[in-house]
Amino acid sequence: MKVEIWSDVMCPFCYIGKRRFESALAEFPQADQIQVEWKSFQLNPQMKTEPGRSINDYLAETKGWTPEYAQQVNDQVTNMAAEVGLEYNMDKAVLANSFDAHRFLQFAKTKGLGDAAEEQLFKAYFTDGRNTADHATLIELGTAIGLDAAELKAILEGTRFSEDVRRDIYEAQQVGARGVPFFVLDRKYAVSGAQHTETFLGALQQSFAEWEKANPKPLVNLADGANCIIDGQCD
Known part of the structure; x- marks a missing residue:
C-alpha cells in the first residue's frame, strides 16, 4: 500500500511528522507492505536564498510577528522536535528557496533513495545550518547517500526534474493539501500535520485493512499431490 507524503525542506513540522510516522511504522506489523513516497511542496515559491539572514526576522516580516515572538515560536518547535529525538538549531537555519532541493529529491527517488534524500535535507536545514539551495551542498548530500556526483551536478545545472516538482x-x-506535512494513504485517507x-x-x-481486502494475496501452494480438476480428469 502506498503512502504519499507532501513536505517542504523548510517546514519544521515535516521533519517532526517524519519521525512520528516512522514510529508508527515501527509498531505496524505489515510495515514491509507499505511503500512510502515523498512528494514536493513549496511553502514559499518566491522565497529568496539569503544566507546570513535571521529566520526570526523572516518570520516577523512574512507573518507580522515581532522578532521576540518568532523566537518564542521557534523555541517551542525546537522543544517539540527534541521530544522525537531531533536537534533543531533554528539560529543556524539558512533561508533558502527549496526548488532545487526538491529537484534533488526527485532525482533521488528515481534511484530508490527518496527517504534518504529527505532525511539528508531535513538534517542539513534544521540541525546543521546548511544552505539547501547551494548546489555544492546538495551534491555533498547526494554523494553521502550514494548518488553519482557528476550526474547530480549536471541535473542541478540544468532544468531536469523541474516538471516533476x-x-x-x-x-x-x-488531493486537498493546503499545508504540509500532508499524508495520503492509498489515495483514500489523508492525515494533515505532524500528528x-x-x-x-x-x-x-x-x-x-481496506487495501488488503481489495488486494488479497494469492495462496502459496506448499505441496502438489494427486487430485481431480474441473473437467473430471484425475491423476
Whole structure:
C-alpha cells in the first residue's frame, strides 16, 4: 500500500511528522507492505536564498510577528522536535528557496533513495545550518547517500526534474493539501500535520485493512499431490 507524503525542506513540522510516522511504522506489523513516497511542496515559491539572514526576522516580516515572538515560536518547535529525538538549531537555519532541493529529491527517488534524500535535507536545514539551495551542498548530500556526483551536478545545472516538482505541487492541490506535512494513504485517507504516533498508527490500520481486502494475496501452494480438476480428469 502506498503512502504519499507532501513536505517542504523548510517546514519544521515535516521533519517532526517524519519521525512520528516512522514510529508508527515501527509498531505496524505489515510495515514491509507499505511503500512510502515523498512528494514536493513549496511553502514559499518566491522565497529568496539569503544566507546570513535571521529566520526570526523572516518570520516577523512574512507573518507580522515581532522578532521576540518568532523566537518564542521557534523555541517551542525546537522543544517539540527534541521530544522525537531531533536537534533543531533554528539560529543556524539558512533561508533558502527549496526548488532545487526538491529537484534533488526527485532525482533521488528515481534511484530508490527518496527517504534518504529527505532525511539528508531535513538534517542539513534544521540541525546543521546548511544552505539547501547551494548546489555544492546538495551534491555533498547526494554523494553521502550514494548518488553519482557528476550526474547530480549536471541535473542541478540544468532544468531536469523541474516538471516533476511542479507536478507534485499540482497534485497537492488536487488531493486537498493546503499545508504540509500532508499524508495520503492509498489515495483514500489523508492525515494533515505532524500528528502523534497513535494517530498515524490508527490511520495505517484502517487504510491497510481496506487495501488488503481489495488486494488479497494469492495462496502459496506448499505441496502438489494427486487430485481431480474441473473437467473430471484425475491423476
